[in-house]
Amino acid sequence: MTASTPLPSPLPDAEAQCRALADLIRPSLTPDTALVGIFSGGAWIAERLAKMFNLPEETGMIDVSFYRDDFAEKGLHTQIRPTRMPFDVNGRRLILVDDVLYTGRTTRAALNELFDYGRPSAVELAVLADRGCRELPIAPTYCVWNLQLPDHSTGLTLCRREDQSLFWEVESYA
Amino acid sequence: MNITIKNARVIDPRHQIDRVADIFISDGRIIAPAPANFNAEQEIDASGLVACPGLIDLCARPGDLATDLAAAVAGGVTTLVCPPNLNPVLDEPERVERLTKQAESLRLARLLPLGALTRNLAGERLSELVILAKAGCVAFSQGQSPIIDTEALLRAFEYAATFNFPLWIRPQDYFLSRNGFAHNGAISGRLGLTGIPVSAETVALATLLTLATDTGVRLHLCCLSSAAGMAMVARAKADGLPVSCHVGAHHLHLSESAIGFFDTAARLDPPLRSEADRLALREGVRAGHAAICSDHTPLTQDDKLLPFGSAKPGATGLELLLPLTLRWGMEMGLSLPEILAPLTSLPATILGRDDLGHLGAGACADICLFAPEASWQVLPENLKSFSKHTPFAGQTVVGQVKKTLVGGEVVFAA
């Protein structure tokens, strides 16, 4: 178990982190790379990345509600957005984009959903933050902010202001 | 045997009596005033209790005879009028005699049978009314079965009138009611239940009252359900027609909204109608136009565990007749003699029985002793009736019977 690191104050600038994430990804971009963002934070980031990379296609958006493994306990989310996959995933190299990598369950759900659209040639994972507490054998391909939050009592969320700018919020459930 | 009931609050609606007094009984009859040398072999202390004439229930169909006559006396009912739609139908004198003998041998409540007006209640061929009357039928009825053919109805009226036999008829037009199972109104509309319009009652009443006028038959109308129906009966009475009626105790308290989400307990025949109808029925009883009956119906649990339209109509009633009548009377702000009249003096008059329904000298010593303020919870498993299904299950009611006497014998003691 990695020792926990305290959260920096103030929290890092999420917009700057987006640019840093783009710099990490850029060297390995290929002509057939497509981005798929996970609602909602991942989708915002994916849109920014697509703009920075000047990708010709629309970005894919995934709402994993129908693939969640906690459906039996928590039921269906009241707000579900339709998954949108504006390209054929068969044979494509995909980068799955999320804001925070946590237990890994959302990533698993997103992978399952992706494969119901077809068989991509490769899937990578890009996240702004990896906060630890993994419950599945999943690791990011690209990650800007590595931190170890102590346990499930602290929540890290990416939020969007009315002017569309992104920022971090920390919630304590203790 | 001589019995004295001491210190009772005596309520005798017929004689408008409401006072603490003793009641003297000798050889099954009430004697008054007490003879100087009255020597009671049994004394019943009725302090704190009301003593009223035993209740007369104008419509109660026993399921199992022994069980339901025991339930009757537990509810203070000492006389019950039984409609002919039993199994088998009361259209043969032997059946009537067998039933009355069986009831007598139980030594519980008195059972007055209504004979079937037509054979097998089919509404076609007349039963042997004279022979059935000799066998013990106090009047003739079709139960819930119709006489569709108006000419057959007219002939039945004429024949009954010939011998001055009263006819007890449920006013419900066959065609307007045959497919329905709820009041044709807001609830049936919303729930998609086929409705029975009020006109099913008023159309039938118009026919029955016209034929009664023409033939001179003594007509008693069973289980009115609507304001318009009650108004027609009141008008006919005012016009001098020898007509009487009763309403079911349930209809004084419940309206169509009791159906809620398809509650089969609220499926009754005739159907529970609108709130305005309920209020008019309550007023009609208060005005003395109608007696109150239990409309006790034999049902099993399985009869009600069905979709609303397939469930059997009806409810248990014998043990709830007194509490439901007391509740009506209290809500109407009436005195005890006024409240108990539709269960005692009025039904006795309808039956033409001078010896029942009052506590005057010479009357049958049929007496109900009850605690007027004692409350109890209606728990189906605690009811004595064969039928346990009631829309009042779980409710708390007021008025608990403590002792019931029939013909000067204690037939029930709590």
Next chain:
Amino acid sequence: MPDHNPQINANGKLTHLLSIDGLPREVLLQILDTASSFLGLADREVKKVPLLRGKSVFNLFFENSTRTRTTFEIAAKRLSADVINLDISRSSASKGESLLDTIDNLCAMHANMFVVRHAESGASYLIAEHLRQMEHDDIHVVNAGDGRHAHPTQALLDMYTIRHFKKDFAPLTVAIVGDILHSRVARSNIAALTVLGVKEIRIIGPKTLLLPELPRMNVRVYHDMREGLRDCDVVIMLRLQNERMNGALLPSAREYFKCYGLTPEKLALAKPDAIVMHPGPMNRGVEIDSFVADGPQAVILDQVTFGIAVRMAVMSILAGN
């Protein structure tokens, strides 16, 4: 009226879908929103999501309806549920087994959801109440049509269709035409349109096919179809059952069509962009003219497509609550 609504569980969540009556607006909108997410599935390689994997959905059709049963079956299968179709109109019921005995038997087979079609109003309520008393809180009931009472999933797919084409409910005038008296679709649609707050609901039909209490349900009643259709945004045609066409309610299908059949000429009185809906199956030439049924304003086949997504939404929301 009892205060507990048997559709809502102790936590205030929708546990059965029995009727539109008594459901709050948010619940209706949640179902419609969820349905729109399911609509995209049809374009994918794998048309399934794993939400109801391992769950057993029993289609209990006490009244025959291949069409409705099929849409529920497709919906449940796209949610990865195991679907068992029981055509009870021919099996146990005819052997005298009571409705609730059938239910007890299926509960013992570990059913998770019952989709119930029954000829009697209130049958699904009876089943839901029985499940509550037997403490089967984890079994959900979807009413797929009970007698004349309710057909809530049909109403929801109708609402979905209206929202799809008209976006907003508030400014709409909606006409429902035909046999209201015997129609569970009409009752559920009136309830849904009322909750979602359309400007005006109109009911069009002869007095023999209407309800006594319609004026109290906040609807306007028309006997003249031309007058009733004027400036409508949505026209919902109801199916006229064969057995009601010739008899005491109506003299003939021909006369009915003349008075209440939807023809291009009558439809022209509605708004030019009005949509025409029908729950199916249609009686062409009785309640609707083929030119209208196959015309540009008809959205009848869209209703069928949306119906699957709406039923998926209902099943997944119930299963999760």
